[in-house]
Amino acid sequence: MLRGPAPTSSGDDQVHALVSIGVSESDARAAVAGQWDPAERDHAHDVFDVWPCNWGAVQIFSELPPSAWDIPQLGGAVRGLRRDQVMHDMLLRGIRRTSWPKLFEQLRVLESAVLEALR
Numbered sequence: 001m002l003r004g005p006a007p008t009s010s011g012d013d014q015v016h017a018l019v020s021i022g023v024s025e026s027d028a029r030a031a032v033a034g035q036w037d038p039a040e041r042d043h044a045h046d047v048f049d050v051w052p053c054n055w056g057a058v059q060i061f062s063e064l065p066p067s068a069w070d071i072p073q074l075g076g077a078v079r080g081l082r083r084d085q086v087m088h089d090m091l092l093r094g095i096r097r098t099s100w101p102k103l104f105e106q107l108r109v110l111e112s113a114v115l116e117a118l119r
Contacts, residue, residue, distance in 0.1 A: 056099075057106030064089060078118055081111050 015028045050058050068085040071078050086107060090100060 054106055056095075057103050057110065060086075060089065060093070060103065061107055061110045078115065080115060081107065 015025065064081070064086065068082055068089065069078055070080055070082045083104075086104070087100075090103065095103065
């Protein structure tokens, strides 16, 4: 196992710990100094790739209106996507019904990821 130079102060210890888990050294130093503002960070690494076979589902999912989500009127946790709204959206887009089973499967994966993130 390779190790860098031994940290010399508690601030350096914190920087070293942050760098060891993948934080850039400049961000680590700014965080330790209390000068790091998450709102100003570079969002270039927030870009992600989508497999071409999943692109249709991602487009549909990202463009669904808020009314497509089943949210209790008196508050509470989001229960999931309203299938009738999703079907209506696919009809309006002119998506062939033969494609619906695969799209629903992909949308369920995206839906479960959102529900898990909201818990």
